[in-house]
Amino acid sequence: MNSERKLSLILLEEYEKVNFYSFQFEDEAHTEFEKFLMAFNESHAKDIGTIMYRLERITEDGVFPRHFRYAGKHKDRTAELPSHFETANLRIYCICISPKILILGNGGLKTTRTYNEDNYLNNCVETLKKIDFELKTKEKAHRIHFTGKNITGELSLSIIYDGK
Amino acid sequence: MKRNSIMEESRKLITPEIKQSVDFSIDIANRIFDILEMKGMKQKDLARLLGKSEAEISKWLKGTHNFNIDTILKIQTKLDEEIIQVVSKAKKEIGVINWTKRDLIVLPKEEGYTINSKTVEGAA
Numbered sequence: 640m641n642s643e644r645k646l647s648l649i650l651l652e653e654y655e656k657v658n659f660y661s662f663q664f665e666d667e668a669h670t671e672f673e674k675f676l677m678a679f680n681e682s683h684a685k686d687i688g689t690i691m692y693r694l695e696r697i698t699e700d701g702v703f704p705r706h707f708r709y710a711g712k713h714k715d716r717t718a719e720l721p722s723h724f725e726t727a728n729l730r731i732y733c734i735c736i737s738p739k740i741l742i743l744g745n746g747g748l749k750t751t752r753t754y755n756e757d758n759y760l761n762n763c764v765e766t767l768k769k770i771d772f773e774l775k776t777k778e779k780a781h782r783i784h785f786t787g788k789n790i791t792g793e794l795s796l797s798i799i800y801d802g803k
Numbered sequence: 804m805k806r807n808s809i810m811e812e813s814r815k816l817i818t819p820e821i822k823q824s825v826d827f828s829i830d831i832a833n834r835i836f837d838i839l840e841m842k843g844m845k846q847k848d849l850a851r852l853l854g855k856s857e858a859e860i861s862k863w864l865k866g867t868h869n870f871n872i873d874t875i876l877k878i879q880t881k882l883d884e885e886i887i888q889v890v891s892k893a894k895k896e897i898g899v900i901n902w903t904k905r906d907l908i909v910l911p912k913e914e915g916y917t918i919n920s921k922t923v924e925g926a927a
Contacts, residue, residue, distance in 0.1 A: 650805060651805075651807045651810060652804075652805055652806055652807050652810060653804045653805045654804060655804075659807075659810075669809075672810075673807070673809045673810075676809050676810065676812075676813045677809060680812065680813055680816070684816045685816070685818075685821065687813050687816050688813075688816035688817045688818055688821045689821050689824070689825060691810070691813050691814050691816065691817055692817045692821050692822055692825045693825055695814075695817070696825060696826075696829055700829075705829075705832045705833070705836060706829075
């Protein structure tokens with residue numbers, strides 16, 4: 640059943656060139672990226688290590704397309720890690736807002752050819768697309784601002800979440 | 804600078820092998836982008852050279868293609884620039900390497916290879 644869910648953008652980490660954000664649903668204790676790490680740290684240590692090091696390199700280079708494989712249409716700004724070069728079944732999905740801002744979402748094990756074929760992964764991507772759409776709308780209305788590495792303004796938003 | 808404790812914990816899982824693998828893949832990607840930039844080429848030019856559609860090349864360079872050795876060799880041949888240089892085991896002595904900042908040189912792990920540090924510093 641469809642329901643509206645409220646969430647907040649949370650600054651996770653700051654670096655000289657890049658800031659990492661995630662989002663937290665109002666009834667939950669952790670952000671989606673923290674939940675992802677806690678779920679897979681022990682069972683998929685190598686994949687988590689690869690993703691974490693990819694993020695480390697992104698802090699040096701910036702949030703550029705070459706670091707990601709894009710999920711869905713490029714204009715959605717929704718992408719996945721690790722990139723096409725690394726071999727791993729674990730995927731994390733994110734929104735590449737700008738070369739200086741990355742919003743990290745949730746993810747999981749990819750056991751199907753495409754993420755669309757997996758309900759859970761598809762939901763992760765669709766959630767990000769909805770958030771991205773809301774962010775674009777708020778930006779146009781000058782209610783949220785992406786300035787340098789920072790997101791300011793209304794950091795709380797609502798999306799229609801199908802809860803699968 | 805703000806840090807996240809859960810992320811810090813996960814960072815402990817980064818091994819030297821993971822670093823090597825990720826660094827290597829980033830170097831390959833950067834090298835391809837640099838060659839295109841150096842030659843003043845766009846994705847459509849590479850697509851024409853490879854006999855592929857621009858959409859397919861766009862996928863390759865945007866990260867939806869699983870690169871393999873054949874693909875890399877094909878790009879290398881068509882661009883007439885080396886992407887990866889493998890040092891033969893037979894060559895124990897390495898002379899002056901004229902490398903650019905992002906040339907990728909793969910050295911076998913056996914002992915006995917030395918790189919003149921002055922050459923490295925001067926070239927980079």
